[in-house]
Amino acid sequence: MFSSRASAHLVQESVVEAKTIREVYDFTLIERKWQAEWENARAFAAHDFTEGKEPYYLLEMFPYPSGYMHMGHMRNYTLGDVMARLNWKKGRSVLHPIGFDSFGLPAEQAAIDRGVDPREWNEECIENIIRQMKMMGFSYDWDRIVVTSRPDYYKWTQWLFIKFHEMGLVYRKEMPVNWCEEHGVLANDEAQEGKCWRCGRIVTQRKLEQWYIKTTAYADELLDGLNELENWPERVLTMQKNWIGKSEGTRVSFDLPAIGEKIDVFTTRIDTLYGVTFLVFAPEHPFVARIMEIVDDEKRAEIMAFIAETAKVDVIERTAEGREKKGLSLGVDCVHPLTGESVKLFIADYVLMDYGTGAVMAVPAHDSRDYLFAKKYNLPIKWVIRPVEGEWTEDDAFTGYGIMMNSDKYDGLSSEDGIDELSRDLESAGLGGFETQYRLKDWTASRQRYWGCPIPMVYCEKCGHVPEKLENLPVLLPPPEKVDMEKRDRGSPLAYVDEFVECVCPKCGARARRETDTMTTFLDSAWYFLRYCDPKNEAEIAGRDVVNHWMPVDCYIGGIEHAVGHLMYARFITRVLNKAGVLDFAEPFDVLFTQGMIYKDGAKMSKSLGNTVSPDDMVEDYGADTARLFSLFAGPPERDLEWQDEGVQGCHRFLKRLWRMFAEFWNARERIKELSASISHAEPELVAEIRRMEHTTIKGVTEDIGRMQFNTAIAKMMELVNFLAPILANEIAPAAVKTVSGDTSDAGEIKPVIAAFESALKTLSGLLSPFTPHIAEEIWEALGGVGFVMHAPWPAHDESLIATDTIEIGVVINGKPRARAIVPADADEASVKEIVFADETIAKWIEGKEIKKFIYVPGRIANIVAK
RNA sequence: GCCGAAGUGGCGGAACUGGCAGACGCGCCAGACUCAAAAUCUGGUGUCCGCAAGGACGUGUGGGUUCGAGUCCCACCUUCGGCACCA
Numbered sequence: 001m002f003s004s005r006a007s008a009h010l011v012q013e014s015v016v017e018a019k020t021i022r023e024v025y026d027f028t029l030i031e032r033k034w035q036a037e038w039e040n041a042r043a044f045a046a047h048d049f050t051e052g053k054e055p056y057y058l059l060e061m062f063p064y065p066s067g068y069m070h071m072g073h074m075r076n077y078t079l080g081d082v083m084a085r086l087n088w089k090k091g092r093s094v095l096h097p098i099g100f101d102s103f104g105l106p107a108e109q110a111a112i113d114r115g116v117d118p119r120e121w122n123e124e125c126i127e128n129i130i131r132q133m134k135m136m137g138f139s140y141d142w143d144r145i146v147v148t149s150r151p152d153y154y155k156w157t158q159w160l161f162i163k164f165h166e167m168g169l170v171y172r173k174e175m176p177v178n179w180c181e182e183h184g185v186l187a188n189d190e191a192q193e194g195k196c197w198r199c200g201r202i203v204t205q206r207k208l209e210q211w212y213i214k215t216t217a218y219a220d221e222l223l224d225g226l227n228e229l230e231n232w233p234e235r236v237l238t239m240q241k242n243w244i245g246k247s248e249g250t251r252v253s254f255d256l257p258a259i260g261e262k263i264d265v266f267t268t269r270i271d272t273l274y275g276v277t278f279l280v281f282a283p284e285h286p287f288v289a290r291i292m293e294i295v296d297d298e299k300r301a302e303i304m305a306f307i308a309e310t311a312k313v314d315v316i317e318r319t320a321e322g323r324e325k326k327g328l329s330l331g332v333d334c335v336h337p338l339t340g341e342s343v344k345l346f347i348a349d350y351v352l353m354d355y356g357t358g359a360v361m362a363v364p365a366h367d368s369r370d371y372l373f374a375k376k377y378n379l380p381i382k383w384v385i386r387p388v389e390g391e392w393t394e395d396d397a398f399t400g401y402g403i404m405m406n407s408d409k410y411d412g413l414s415s416e417d418g419i420d421e422l423s424r425d426l427e428s429a430g431l432g433g434f435e436t437q438y439r440l441k442d443w444t445a446s447r448q449r450y451w452g453c454p455i456p457m458v459y460c461e462k463c464g465h466v467p468e469k470l471e472n473l474p475v476l477l478p479p480p481e482k483v484d485m486e487k488r489d490r491g492s493p494l495a496y497v498d499e500f501v502e503c504v505c506p507k508c509g510a511r512a513r514r515e516t517d518t519m520t521t522f523l524d525s526a527w528y529f530l531r532y533c534d535p536k537n538e539a540e541i542a543g544r545d546v547v548n549h550w551m552p553v554d555c556y557i558g559g560i561e562h563a564v565g566h567l568m569y570a571r572f573i574t575r576v577l578n579k580a581g582v583l584d585f586a587e588p589f590d591v592l593f594t595q596g597m598i599y600k601d602g603a604k605m606s607k608s609l610g611n612t613v614s615p616d617d618m619v620e621d622y623g624a625d626t627a628r629l630f631s632l633f634a635g636p637p638e639r640d641l642e643w644q645d646e647g648v649q650g651c652h653r654f655l656k657r658l659w660r661m662f663a664e665f666w667n668a669r670e671r672i673k674e675l676s677a678s679i680s681h682a683e684p685e686l687v688a689e690i691r692r693m694e695h696t697t698i699k700g701v702t703e704d705i706g707r708m709q710f711n712t713a714i715a716k717m718m719e720l721v722n723f724l725a726p727i728l729a730n731e732i733a734p735a736a737v738k739t740v741s742g743d744t745s746d747a748g749e750i751k752p753v754i755a756a757f758e759s760a761l762k763t764l765s766g767l768l769s770p771f772t773p774h775i776a777e778e779i780w781e782a783l784g785g786v787g788f789v790m791h792a793p794w795p796a797h798d799e800s801l802i803a804t805d806t807i808e809i810g811v812v813i814n815g816k817p818r819a820r821a822i823v824p825a826d827a828d829e830a831s832v833k834e835i836v837f838a839d840e841t842i843a844k845w846i847e848g849k850e851i852k853k854f855i856y857v858p859g860r861i862a863n864i865v866a867k
Numbered sequence: 868g869c870c871g872a873a874g875u876g877g878c879g880g881a882a883c884u885g886g887c888a889g890a891c892g893c894g895c896c897a898g899a900c901u902c903a904a905a906a907u908c909u910g911g912u913g914u915c916c917g918c919a920a921g922g923a924c925g926u927g928u929g930g931g932u933u934c935g936a937g938u939c940c941c942a943c944c945u946u947c948g949g950c951a952c953c954a
Binding site for chain 1: 870880886887947948
């Protein structure tokens with residue numbers, strides 16, 4: 001191999017001045033050359049408000065900068081790059097930005113483990129990833145990079161928090177959290193089986209007061225908004241719908257005379273109210289403590305033991321499938337609101353404090369959980385619903401809708417009518433009424449971590465919790481050398497940094513304490529797409545006009561793993577800012593595309609499994625164009641794909657073949673060009689064939705791309721190369737050889753073939769350019785293309801060049817393909833029938849049989865039914 | 868358990884609204900070039916029967932609709948993903 005410098009010289013000369021192009025595909029050279037050209041020309045820069053061009057905002061989910069990226073990550077960005085480049089070619093004004101979600105645990109952990117500065121660690125990783133992205137030829141607007149951990153960004157994350165505060169959307173609440181002595185607060189998935197995922201210590205429950213954001217206030221809007229999202233995958237919409245978990249039902253209260261209180265319960269089946277035989281509380285329910293005060297010592301001890309038992313089990317295990325339902329009678333009764341009967345009161349672990357009211361009315365006859373519980377504790381079962389048709393058995397709960405019975409004046413009503421009437425009657429009696437419950441919970445904004453965006457709130461003895469003044473933003477994170485990140489007894493490590501904590505009250509000026517929790521990183525990433533529109537604005541989160549110009553995002557590409565979390569938060573923030581009058585639109589992402597993951601050796605490609613493929617190695621061995629091509633060709637983008645090294649070689653072989661064909665063609669053309677006089681001949685049939693294939697390919701590729709079927713689009717371009725290669729070898733190259741030896745007899749005839757071939761090649765470089773942009777630019781330039789091929793218009797096909805006079809169809813006899821026939825393209829059924837029956841092979845098959853039916857599907861098959 | 872997606876050669880995958888199953892690529896086999904290997908090129912390649920021409924079978928399983936089903940309908944099996952004591 002040549003050193004890249006020496007060969008750079010060689011190829012540059014050969015393409016531009018000399019008479020031959022080397023047939024060796026020097027991808028390193030080509031790729032470096034065009035990456036430099038694009039950079040110099042600022043070819044990827046987005047331009048706000050370009051006149052006469054429709055804006056197109058293409059976004060990929062930005063990465064967490066953890067060291068380096070592997071091909072699994074790169075697939076996402078390759079997909080996005082194809083879409084961006086495609087839209088450049090379609091004449092849109094493209095915004096294709098990139099940034100980094102750089103706050104969060106890995107940087108903090110690196111700081112703890114290795115004593116590095118998280119800022120520096122982030123910046124190094126970012127630099128490396130940018131290098132890798134440029135190496136892949138991605139067309140990002142590098143002037144719009146956004147980094148969530150930089151103060152110029154997180155100033156606006158803080159501004160958002162204050163905005164929420166202003167709008168009454170944040171509040172403080174005390175809730176139990178998973179606590180590890182060593183690692184502090186843990187998320188549920190970090191506390192599997194009651195043990196810390198890092199150190200294996202037993203996780204305990206601790207109460208902690210934290211900031212919450214009222215996402216539930218937007219539950220209905222977020223749910224209804226899903227109907228507008230026509231271009232989102234169905235499964236994401238379903239997941240969001242389940243996550244919001246809207247449930248319409250009825251609230252009803254039961255008297256609890258023992259402590260002089262009313263117990264509210266929520267039910268979706270108020271029609272079963274007469275079947276209530278007991279009530280169940282979550283063990284954490286506040287009334288349980290009240291009841292303990294009035295029961296005897298023995299009972300109190302029992303209750304305490306039961307609560308202690310439940311608390312030992314973490315949430316995950318407690319809500320595990322098929323778990324035996326454990327409960328305990330509290331020894332007090334409450335009163336049925338309609339019958340006045342006494343019903344026993346229990347606590348049980350299957351009732352959850354954070355759904356509904358934390359108490360349920362138990363109807364064992366019509367709820368399977370209550371049924372199991374009643375059987376276990378020998379409680380009465382009262383049947384109040386019967387099926388509309390047929391019998392039921394008492395071996396199990398009957399949970400369907402039916403006809404009410406044993407329900408006083410409601411007897412004979414359908415469940416639906418019963419729910420309606422009972423809810424109304426309860427409402428007028430002041431005992432309850434219709435109510436809607438959501439599974440969606442408010443969003444915990446606080447994290448007890450150092451490496452996050454400081455929550456811009458201040459606690460003053462006199463004024464309470466007060467937001468920092470806007471002109472004081474950003475509230476800067478103290479430098480890492482001032483922080484002991486492992487100190488967590490007070491919650492966040494920042495609580496020990498006096499110069500951070502001590503401040504003055506923004507309202508009264510008295511000495512005050514700064515909030516030491518930082519924000520969840522989901523908040524950083526829930527609005528970054530707005531900042532890309534106006535990344536350098538120092539006065540606003542983003543200029544109003546420019547945001548409304550680019551937004552909503554035309555196409556958002558990312559992994560399915562963000563179907564609920566990130567995408568829900570981004571939608572929430574957009575809706576809030578819409579309501580606040582900052583944004584003109586309510587939904588941030590017009591089209592959502594979820595790409596599949598890359599697997600290798602049967603497992604998801606990941607650093608921890610050590611089965612990654614490095615883009616650096618790929619680019620060195622095969623080049624960026626090959627790496628891009630393979631991740632697009634191996635399968636449809638929404639599906640998972642298995643990484644296969646042999647497949648990579650296949651794609652590389654294709655590019656090598658393409659390059660060699662191009663070089664051979666160019667060399668042959670040069671020879672013929674200079675030696676032959678122009679002799680006009682009739683256009684050979686070959687020219688029409690080349691044109692037909694050229695335009696068929698344009699049509700097919702354009703259609704496939706419209707459906708984001710990049711794998712089949714690439715297959716069609718491979719077919720074009722397979723078609724062109726023998727023409728070069730058998731027609732053009734021999735003519736060139738003859739010409740060189742002085743025999744120009746073929747030159748006149750071959751000239752139109754060369755012209756058609758050249759046109760096909762130029763078209764191919766256009767079609768290929770979104771996928772393999774470097775080799776495409778090189779071919780485009782050599783064939784005299786104007787400007788960058790990435791900005792040149794997408795090729796258009798001419799239907800009249802595709803059409804043929806005759807077509808070949810299949811002939812099917814009694815369901816089996818038996819023969820083929822050539823018919824005029826515009827033939828009708830009668831004339832096709834004539835041609836088909838004149839055929840010998842076909843005659844043999846239908847000999848002595850009666851023709852029952854003849855069907856001609858234009859352009860495809862003829863079908864004969866014979867008996 | 869509920870909801871959703873998917874089952875096609877040795878492998879990754881094509882087949883848009885029912886119309887010639889297996890495009891394209893990988894792998895494999897044979898041949899060419901080579902002292903040889905690699906690279907490259909040419910041809911072949913669903914399975915079974917057959918020397919061949921040719922034939923039979925074939926899209927997870929079982930049924931159905933249709934002139935015609937990978938595609939539509941019903942039932943089932945498997946895999947993957949999401950949710951899961953939600954009252």
